[in-house]
Amino acid sequence: MIETFYLAWRYLAFHKLKTCILVTSVGLIVYLPIGLRVLVDQSSRQLTARAQATPLVIGAKGSQLELVLNTLYFRSDYPEVQPYQESIRVSDSRLAIPLYVRFHSQGHPIVGTTLEYFDFRALKVRSGRLPAVIGECVLGARVAAALQAQVGDHVISSPENLFDLAGVYPLKMRISGILEFSDSPDDDAIFVDLKTTWIIEGLGHGHQDLTAPEAASGILAREEDRIVANASVVQYSEITQDNMDSFHFHGDLLDYPITAVIAVPHDQKSAAILQGRYLSSEGGAQIVRPSRVMEELLDTVLTVQNFVMAGAIVVGMATLATVTLVFLLSLRLRRREMETLFKIGGGRLNVAAVMASEMVAVLVLGTVLAGGLTLLTSQLGSLVIRTLVRM
């Protein structure tokens, strides 16, 4: 038996190029469907892990996918806004985390939220601290690396529209801390207090004290308890310890905009009650389960995967047929070699065993190659996916 394998191995080793081509072909054919399956499974797990960790999201009625992508991955255009009051309404018996994801700074999303978000996502501070006051921000690990920023530096919010000069003012924000790497979309975001995003939008601002003498040039009219100022009154584009007390908001904060509320029910019963409240509601809000939305998205992806798998199987069968043809043709070419084996005492069975061993060896080596590629895919595939997704 060992002699049979020896002869087969020596033949394959002598014809290196042919052997490599055959092993590579078999390896790729075996690897293609398996590797694709591994890659898709990893992608699904990555995409759904964050969705599964987020029980419920409440937002304005509209595209559920847009709401989930904006809330969980800080991508896509921001959805229709809803009033902050929605967050208060939800918080009676469960954790409710408001989010306002609309603005950016040098391409990085600015996420306005509350401190509970960091506990919910188990985000830890690597250096510095979480924001303590309006005008401060904490950077995700990748943002800090991309901007080469440190605690104490500043980032400036980007204007939404270069042609809307009277719209959103850029706000200069001090970096109070940098988060630890979490291998999630949080690494690519800039986190601020919810009120800071409202200031970016212009719903809150700080300006000179209109009752002070220095602001006299900015006063149009002054009555007993009413002051009318003109546009020259200085509004602050950076919040500092000196001017922070001047910052204020107009109107009722409950009417201020947010893009979503992440609801974390205490138990199944409160989750069901909350969902029922929105199913029967005729208001402008909807409640979605992110895991279900992502499953529907992935079902579409998996449908495409099935077509790709079918194609790969067809190609695999064709390749296998080609490999078989190559072997059969090589048998014809090796007739003189087989005659030599017969003449030196090799029986028909022994010769057939040598030929079969060659084929088995190629198949085994191809399978090992496929196994190695699959292992590599399982280790590095997630990194490749994340890089491609970020691009």
Add this chain to the structure above:
Amino acid sequence: MSPNQMKKRLELWAALAIIGLLAACQQAASPEAGDTLRQQGSTKLQIYVVNYPLQYFAQRIGGDQVRVEFPVPSGLDPALFSPNPEIVSAYQGADLILLNGADYAEWVSRATLPGSKMINTSQPFQDEYILEKAVTHSHGPEGDHSHGQIAFTTWLDFTLALKQARQVFQALATARPEGEPIWRQRFEDLERDLLELDATLNRAVTDTRPILGSHPVYQYLARRYQINLRSVHFEPGEYPDERSWRELKQLLEQHPAKWMLWEDQPLEKTVATLEQLGVRSLVFNPCGNTPKQGDFLDVMHSNVNNLGKVFGQNLSH
């Protein structure tokens, strides 16, 4: 030793090792029940507050199961205190943050604090807030808006102070249900003290003789106990300017008060000038910050006693 004997000895050692391992695992998996409770009980509930009355209520109710922090330096008015980010960071780490509400401590609206830990102790009586005259200004397209002022010394109405104390008790009981029985007992003791103060003051104010307040901080006191009080803007540590004295004289023509309530002991010169106008001074300390002597109840008893003099009553505690 024969191979059989060696084999048997090895089996015996193996059995003993397995038994020992199982026993160790059992011990690690089920610590003494008392350990868990003792661990919970030994961790004090950390509470941060924005003024001294809340600190008093929390400490009085929570006892040694709580650690109450009030980081406002003595001598400063907590309502106007603006903490630096490091102090705000300390508030973030609290188990509970007790707020007065009624726009007290405006810095809270500009700080990043965990909403789930914040307790607005005056929320149950928001509809009873007293709105002061506001300054309105307008700029830009938004039009008029006012920076209205809500009177915030809610605790000077002892029935409202009781409601705030009840909110404190409920917050503690929600955070640590196992402490509820003893906290309820302490709250009820405090309730008796506050109701006694309320009753005493109700008895003391017998008529609507005009009284002055040195500063607009007695709104809830005046409303609850039906005190005919109007306020000026005098500071205890500053001698009022000419304009202030002029305004006081004009006010006295319509509101001929014989007494002025002060937040703290005024300057002797100010007292003398007031007496020339026929107005005597007494201290009614709102006690927003930690008193130099005594505690909240001591200060309030002293206040009530002082106010009793206005109406000719001896209310010594």
